[in-house]
Amino acid sequence: MDRVLNFYPGPSELPLSALEEAKSEMLDWKGTGMSVMEISHRSKEFDEVHNETIALFRKLFFIPENYAVLLLQGGASLQFAMIPMNLIAAGSTASYIVTGRFSDNAYKTAKKVSGVHLAASTEKDGKYFRIPKPDEIGIREGSVYCHLTSNNTIFGTQWKSFPDVKGVPLVCDMSSDILSRKVDWGPLGLVYAGAQKNLGPAGTTVVVIRNDLVEKSSRDLPDILSYKVMADKNSLYNTPGCFSIYMMNKVLKWVERKGGLDAIQKRNERKAKLLYDVIDEAPDFFITRVEKESRSFMNVTFNLVSEELEAKFVADAKSENIVGIKGHRSAGGIRVSIYNSHDEKDSETVASFMKRFIKENG
Ligand SMILES: Cc1ncc(COP(=O)(O)O)c(C=O)c1O
Structure with missing residues (x-):
């Protein structure tokens, strides 16, 4: 059967070469006599693909040295909770700009964790058809970060550049436009994205976090929810999404080949x-x-x-x-x-x- 022209919003089409390579390696990956799904995540073979994926992602996305790249699970939705849990210390707050369903979910989830402030919303009758103007954004003084969603998958809106939030680190959900364009890392404290649109199949969530924020993140969390633990363990605290990381590796190599x-x-x-x-x-x-x-x-x-x-x-x-x-x-x-x-x-x-x-x- 011919492949269709697939415009699903995510999970979505993957480069054909990545699928074909995976197909050819399904029964015997790297001469191991197994697929990547059947080998230990502590094996030399998996370790290589894991580290190469992180290094390649850093290189292709021009990520500065002072950021850690984590490959986590739980989707972008888990980050809606992990971000405030890690970054909002008792007595502090964060600001949220709501431009769509997912940024609203991020805001509502953070509200359950900590006191957060709504800096702007472009909601009208339950829908969101625009990005706010600079003068509509009111960042709460003392915010430890300002959260926004760079591309709003459902309504089809996108920030063309980051707003000026007066030096407050931006925390950005890039689930649906990660690695699609160059970004200015200057204002960014943390970027996160589920892999299932531009990076690979579902199962991996990329978190790029500035080292000072890793160090400042809460020490009182269960290990599995802690950026510090995940960064110290190179995202191998527990079993990662091995297959999804392996596919991400192939997608990144395809991006490299495309220029x-x-x-x-x-x-x-x-x-x-x-x-x-x-x-x-x-x-x-x-x-x-x-x-x-x-x-x-x-x-x-x-x-x-x-x-x-x-x-x-x-x-x-x-x-x-x-x-x-x-x-x-x-x-x-x-x-x-x-x-x-x-x-x-x-x-x-x-x-x-x-x-x-x-x-x-x-
Ligand atoms: C912008 C954005 N944020 C968050 C999510 C939720 O991601 P996940 O399903 O990985 O939790 C999506 C899903 O499509 C999304 O498009």
């Missing part, structure tokens, strides 16, 4: 432009509620005039081998997720389909 982050970023910008151009040429047909300056390069969202037409759009797309484009249940409409692994041809195919769909149904 690294610069090339990936340019490709991502071109891919998004192809779709937004079609939307902008037919604004009465492809209705986008996302503010133009807030548009995501990873998740392109839009509506059609009726739910019936949206259902037809999804069904017609499927008949052309295009899958995974139905919008999230809380946002409705259509969402085309164009993460790193997609090439420009995929966007061109969707853009052509959209143009044909207007002709046939407009």
